[in-house]
Amino acid sequence: MKILRKPGFWLPIMLVLLLGLWPVMTDNAANREVVNSILVSVALASSLNILLGYTGYVSFGHIVFFGFGAYTGFYLMSEQGWPIYAAMIMAGLVPAVLAYLLGSAILRLRGAYFALATIGINEAARAFVKNFDPLGGSVGMQLNFQIYNDYGGAAQALWLTYYLLLGVTIVILIVSYLVRFSKFGLGLMAIRENEDAAEVMGVVAPSAKTRAYVISAFFPGIVGLLFFFKNATILPGDAFRLHLSIETIVMVMLGGAGTVLGPVLGGAGYQRLRGTLLVTPLFRNVQLVVAGVLLLTIILFIPAGVVGWLRYHVRGLRRVLE
Amino acid sequence: MKKLLWKLFIVLALTSIIITACAQTPTQTEAPAEEPIEEPMEEGEQAEEMEEAEVPAGEDMTATTLTLGYTASLTGRLNVSSGRQDNGLQLYIQDLQDAGGFEVGNEVVTFEPLFYDDESTNERVQELYTRLATEDNADFLISPYSSGLTGAAAVIAEQYGKVMITTGAASDSTYKLGYTGVYQAYTPASRYLAGAVDHLKALDPDLTQVAFVHENDQFSTDVVTAAKDYAESLGYEVVLFEGYDSETTDFGPFINKIEAAAPQALLGGGHFQDGSTFARQLYEKGVDLAYVALLVAPPEPDFAELGEAAFGIVGPSQWEPLAEFTPESAAEAGLEWFGPTGDEFVERYVAAYDEEPSYHSAGGYVAGLILQKAIMDAGSYDPEAVKDALDAMDILTFYGRIKFDTSAESHGLQIGHSMIYIQWQRPSGELEKEVVWPPEGATAETIYPLP
Amino acid sequence: MFDILIPSLVDGLLLGFVYGIAAMGLSLIWGVMNVINLAHGPIIALGMFGIYLAFTILGLNPYLALVLVAFAGLVLGILIYYVAVNRVIDAPHLSSLLATFSVNMIIIGIGTAIFTVSPYNVDFTLGAVDIGPIRLLWTRVAAALAAVIVTGLLYLFLFRTRTGKNIRAVANNRTAAELMGIPSSRVLALSFGIGTMLAAIAGGLIATFFPFTILAGGGYELRSFVIVVLGGLGNPLGALVGGLILGSLEGIIPVFMQTSWVPVIEFVLFVFIILVRPSGLLGSRV
Secondary structure, eight states: OOGGGGGHHHHHHHHHHHHHHHHHHHHHHHHHHHHHHHHHHHHHHHHIIIIIIIIOOOOHHHHHHHHHHHHHHHHHHHHOOOOOOHHHHHHHHHHHHHHHHHHHTTTTTHHHHHHHHHHHHHHHOOOOOOHHHTTGGOOOOOGGGGGGGTTTHHHHHHHHHHHHHHHHHHHHHEEEEHHHSEEEEEEEHHHHHHHHHHHHHHOOHHHHHHHHHHHHHHHHHHHHHHHHHHHHOOHHHHHOHHHHHHHHHHHHHHHHHHHHHHHHHHHHHHHHHHHHHOOHHHHHHHHHHHHHHHHHHHHHHHTTTHHHHHHHHHHGGGOOOO | HHHHHHHHHHHHHHHHHHHHHHSSSOOSSOOOOOOSSSSTTTOOOSSSSSHOOEEEOOSSEEEEEEEEEEEOOSSSSTTTHHHHHHHHHHHHHHHHHHTOOOOEEEEEEEEEEEEEEOOTTTTHHHHHHHHHTTTSSSSSEOOSSSSSHHHHHHHHHHHTOEEEEEEEEEOOOOGSSSSSSSSESSOEEEEEETHHHHHHHHHHHOOOEEEEEESHHHHHHHHHHHHHHHHTTTTTTEEEEEOOOTTTTOOOOHHHHHHHHHHHHEEEOHHHHHHHHHHHHHTTTOOOOOOOOHHHHHHHTGGGGGGGGGGOOEEEESOOOOOOHHHHHHHTOOOOSOOOOOHHHHHHHHHHHHHHHHHOHHHHHHHHHEEEEEHHHTTTTOOHHHHHHHHEEEEEEETTEEEESSSTTTTTOOOOOOOEEEEEEEEEEEEEEEEEESGGGGGSSOOOOOO | OHHHHHHHHHHHHHHHHHHHHHHHHHHHHHHHHHHOOTHHHHHHHHHHHHHHHHHHHHHHHHHHHHHHHHHHHHHHHHHHHIIIIIGGGTHHHHHHHHHHHHHHHHEEEEEEEETTOBOOOOOOOOOOOTTTTEEEEHHHHHHHHHHHHHHHHHHHHHHHHHHHHHHHHHOOOHHHHHHHOOOOHHHHHHHHHHHHHHHHHHHHHHTTTOOOOTHEEEEEEEEHHHHHHHHHOOOOOHHHHHHHHHHHHHHHHHHSSSSGGGHHHHHHHHHHHHHHOOTTTTTOOO
């Protein structure tokens, strides 16, 4: 249990846990909704970070796994009557298998070609689901409201999805930490710095990349299922929204790519900014401008993100923030 | 030791940053008056807190203001119809406030709107309705415009036990998901084009081939699937049945297919923007059709801006300014009359907005009216009592008859109201809407076949 | 069969020219500086609104207004280059992708504040002509013609002028070009400007026949990606050919199946080409 003494491990987890317990303590649905959307962002950003931050592959297709997982789980629950726990497992596994199959093909591509291919996959997936009638086609699927009764009514079901989401987010953070400080993670980071050199040094790049891709694809599907189970309706446009992929990248960059804490701060910060500006008529349109300027500033001047910057400039923090 | 202090400090600092970041917006407990329109309602956190809102007015009557929460698509592709619906609802609320409210027990109740712009997107509807139901704690909800958005909003209403009157949302499917507190003001989608098929049969019994080209969304899909079955049951041959994406701006491929399939009649469309574009491109391409009926777009007055492309297009409408429902017709039918007459509504609407109301405007107005009637009947604004009153409702308004399905499988579906069909004609040179179906309400002969 | 195939194909090809110009801008920027411009879509949308404003407020003929829009596009592009791209030109791909994406967000944000996300329409028509079973709209023909002219001018510029040759030299080998005394950052800025100019022109042409919103550029940006890959990343003439291929696909596919399958086929093809032949079907550089 030496790991528990490492602040880099428990700091992000404690932060998420404290945040997550706040609505429970206040027993307030409004607070829960606020934290819920933050958790979705943190979970997506942290899982993307395993590919983007550690391995250095820019994927615009992270949301494909969110969408496919959600559709898989949603279908199993609404058409096959599966309980949510079993559906969650499938919602993670199916995208992971998909990532394995896709990964062996597209991870050969480097840099911009990989990025373009992931955009293509996202668009192809959305267009396909729109035409695929078993999954509802372009009108999507709706849950019958009675399904909530299996979980003690709508109010209980919403709390349940919240707890599950909190749990999944924490698991992602643990996995993220473990990957980062494993030999496997060091291999990934070597690939990020220089793939050819890494191979010379004995990193089996194709298999390491595929594993990273699979790990990062497992979680968004579960998050997607919880997200759409809560909304009780799923549409292709919402499940495969390219923009959400890009926003996720922004969150990772904001907090600091390649760190465990970065995506937590980035996801929470971006989501709060968005949530606040969303309902303020004056700022609603400026929201995108503010986010854009913020992002540009970070890219141009602090490419390492908030956590990276702190680590670099504040000596004492280097051991604390990972 | 020093290191430990450092760590502690950082944890505390970060935690407090996050907590303050989160604590800023939810205004429930500390700062209640941040929202533009909201008022004394949201004091406590628990759901039932009406008493606090009461302000003494006179000796034994107390004034109560109930918040109606909704979103409107002020921008985005649904802006035209949704804007009209919002106008109608706002006018109703204004009328109620001008009249001083209505009495429930020893309280005088008025409504107040609390709404956001949903930009015609599903995602925002769900976020905003969640906010309306939790943070803003609106007392009753009105739906956004369009079946797709309403489907997304209805779930949220149901999850938080809020009663929602839906308007501008015709899809049947929304009411077949086991909801108990969602009530529909519109004639359901499955009956939108059935009348057009009857109309066609009456116009030209020899016509046999029809085409359906529709928007790929919940509403239009519900409409055309029902209409297709009905048309086939009457012996029509459906030579083309295809959907287009909501964002479509190029109808070229569909028009080429229509020309190749050569039907005599075309039915379909979706909402205002795509429907108008479709009509314009059909005209530009000079497609030879004897009869064209499109959803939603034709009954909007703005449709006339298409000029010659609008001429002869038929559209199903929930209500038209010339439709005649009066207190007398209510008495004849043995129904209770409620609300203003059609003339009064049109007059006030024109005075307020300087334009003719469309059926979307009437739908917005009547949604408020239905809710008011239900609260009056219930003698309370407790959601359960209001639901019972809505279940029992059977009234006639300027907009037509209102009665809801109370069966378990399609609870809340509108079963009292029916459609009429309009066509753009030139009775005196200018483009004008004429009611052409059903025959008993018709104001003009149908122009058939199209030139 | 042919009575539908031919009109569909003609429709598709005419559109293909316009798609081609949009893609050409993206391809040029990629070819010269290895940057994927994610602000491409919003600039196409700005081109649409440029025509809209010139037509409805100034009352200008759309084709005349196109010159103004082109110039504005050029200036905007140079500005974007210096503000957002110059600093990250040598950084990893992620930086330039995100820098241009943040420009995308800023343009969309400002555009939404001004125009909202509601649809607009340039109410302009040139009539039509019937040739056998085909009805040709003159606006489409004019757009295709404009596309051809713009391509011709671009080629004259790239191959016949000194600046154009500088651009090609920088595209070929930036370090070598710098050693030869070519001011590379100015050349890069100009190339970026020409790339966005092409996007704005494409948007302007589209605005003469389809309604649009501030978000409408997104669809054309995605098409541009597909076209660029079809025609070879960094090959502007290839982009025009790619545009024609995509246009005819969009014309032909609906004849055989539901039109909604078009994007599925387009994007599967796109991914497939990237995997099998990343240099594109007609891959060669400027």
